[in-house]
Amino acid sequence: MSQNQNCFYFFLVLLLIALMAARTPIDSDMWWHLRAGEDTLKTGSPILIDSYSFTRFGTSWINHSWLAQVIFYLFYQVGNFWGISFLVVVLAAASMGFTYAQMDGFPILRAFLLVIGSLVAAVVWVPRPQMFSLLLLAVVSWILFLYRFRKINRLWLLPPVFLFWSNLHGGYPLGFFFLAVVLIGDGINQLRFFRVTPFVELKSIARLSGVLLICLPVVLINPNGIQMWLVPFQTLDVEILRNFISEWASPDFHQLYQQPFLWLLLFFIVLQGLAGRKLHPLDLLVVITFTYLGLTARRNYAPFTIAVLPIVSRLLDDIIRQSFTMGRPEEDVKFQSFPNRFKWINLTIIGLLTVFVIAKGYVTAHPVIVDYFERQSYPKDAVRWLEQEKPIGNLFNSYNWGGYLIWSLPSYPVYVDGRTDLFGDQILKDWMKVMNVEKGRQEVLDRWEIKLVLVEADQPLTTILELEGWKRIYQDQIALIYER
């Protein structure tokens, strides 16, 4: 296979991923990240005290994504929503590109698998700092791939990667987790029975352990200091998170968009059965741990893809080679590569796809389209009305709209938004009590001196509010505002 062919498939698949990732850049958490990014740039220092909600106003906030917020806001400032969309596309394509670089087999096969993997990962391709975590996980995985398979030592890159990671997103433990799995896997492979290629010598494992020890304190170099070590535990400690926030919930494969994870998992099991060979202990550990993570929380679909796809490609490549070389020595089998006269056709395809990507990116992030989706999902007109009429009092809001209100209605601090680790169990449980019309809701509304309620028009809460004498002061198809 010529280098040109390799490049062609690489760019082809990157463009296909870009085409998939170029979507209207809207997410319920994006808004408060933008606000925090803007405030960080204005004040010149990361926002570490909450001023966006009245329930946590003035308390300390471990803002683990401050650098990502600044980057997102800078892209927004430069290119409006096109800028954000561009950033998401670049991060998605880069993370999958690093994954592609670790895959085995014919380029067309790798390209095909990567597209399948992208369907799994695409669930989390949204304008949020976790996109940086995806990219950096792929980078860590690629550095280790070079070290283990290609004997190229780029381990010195790991400390700077972790330095950035701990300032970009709280998902940096995923990197340590991956490193630990590699160390354990290669450690098990030292045992005579388990020994499978690639065999990493003890000296190399010791060197990697040393780098891991350097990376651990590096993550403390951030505005939150030692608190950064506690972030993952604090987030996982929020009990209500798993029941209430869909990305932390166990998979629901009734949803079509979640099914690619299932198909990839089943495909892997079938490949394992057909391959008829032992897997490297590291590969087994990676698959088992990331399958566990994926089955316990949907947000781990994308890390699963990044970790497992290279292993899938190696298995599939083995099976195909076995089938082609049946009865013949493997070295006799030559796979046909395309002749060079196809170069212009390939370039045309790449050019056309580039045009499609640019066109899709332009259309989907066009202000008119963004405005349309904003009106479909967020209380844009209600916010405008509140700005004009300025009714007085604390505002109880829908969870999904908290971030949007922080961005578009800064004069009204919110009751709750997507910063679950800041709010903790109690405030979120109280919020659910009100929304689900449970006993004790009145006490919650009284305690926080709530005068205004802004919720979705189809919420059952609205029926009760009206029966309890709240006055409906605004309504449209998306939102209702009540006052008492």
Added chain:
Amino acid sequence: MKSFRLVNYLLPDFGTLLSIAIFFGVLGLGPRMLNMDGDLGRHITVGKFILENGQIPRVDYFSFTMPGESLVPHEWIAQVVFRLAHLLMGLDGVILLCAGLISITIYFIFIQSINRSFGVFIPIALTILGAGASSLHWLARPHLFTFLFFALWLWIIAQLKMKRFSFTWLMPVVMLIWVNTHGAFIAGFVSWFTIGLGWLLERFLFHRDEGEISDQSVEVGRYLLLGGVSSFLVTFLNPAGIETWKTSIGYLQSRYLVGHTAEYLPPDFQSPSAFPFLIMILLLILFLGLRSNKISTSDLLLVTSWTGMSLISARNIPLFVVAAVPVLSGIISDWLKEPHPWIKRIAGIRIYDHLLAAMQRGMRGYFWFPLAFVISVIIFLSGSKLDFFQKGNRFLPEVFPVGAMDWIEKEEITGRIFNYFPWGGYILYRSWPERTVFIDGQTDFYGESLTRQYEMVITASPGWKEVLKSYQVEYVLIPPDLKLCDTLALSGEWVMFYQDSTALLWKQVLPPK
């Protein structure tokens, strides 16, 4: 020699021991099985109708929302059996029946596992793990018959793969009973298809070495086809004919109903009850990756397909267990046969395991299981309880509206009652034919339209009043923690008629002038 034979017939084999343990375990969970699901009451009531009238109901007699509508009785044998068990021993009889069905299924799983294994430890451990995984869906409902028939079905296919073709006739016989007992008979055809596909791939694509895989001969394929086709034909021998197929498949096509029925939801891996299933999936990945040879394509496709279906719907986990435990036992046993350097260290255990397996083959003390059954019947008849918390096999007043129904019967209330969905079966059990229900667990009959109307009322969404009015509902029987309670109280058109910690009964009054 004679005494040796007698000992053989006295000693129970490990499968029997395991079944007895599971049997008493299920009896221990009796109240949980009765109270985790509300459909049992409906099944006993339909069984009662069949036995009393000598006919299988083809139209609805049980609701006031869809009376006279065409009904597909795809569970009628199970309903009759439940009713008979209830007639004989009340709810204790129902639990005995369930425990029997589950433990016989476990026995089939175990014997299939041990047939693929060189010892007993792995099959025992995996069968216990599988029982833990499937216990998620141990409820007193007709689907327990499906567990048993599915295990039996796979056992027959395993016999065909071992060229014991005289078992072929059993496939249509099992299917004939299955299709009249529970709508999930389709599971048999799904497995038949995947096993058949595996056979085709082995034979025509993978070209395994002669003898490497035992199930790729033409004869096996021929008898598999014969068994499958004849079984398919007998599926039409049921009171509703082709409608049974339409109902079973039609229900699965309704995204709304499937999405709103608890048992069809995917497993929640954050709940400890799903951990055994998760462990089984991870074990499957682990041991497929550890072994250095291929496995039968039929087995691979069977296990993969049921893994997928169980991840989509938790109700398929018991079927996954039936399919996966024997295959996993085989995979682990094959791996242990490989020349591991550390194998010498466990040589003693392996010898012991082999010895027990040899003993297992000689043991014939099957009578222990019927004996255990008879003993538990005697215990129940003597008035003792066998459940772990000594609550007795009854519908618990903290789960079902026991007090409210006592009061309704005492006051001879006859108006139409809008009921909480999980209580529909219990209301029928308590007071049919005097009272019919708004809805119960037979969602494939009530359909999406009525279920949506029910949801509208229960969530007090706009339009709830109109729904109640259109069905001339006079009473509402719901739990006190529903938002509908506040709505009814604040509306001024409903007054609380009865109240306890489980249920509130609301009566409609004329709106204030």
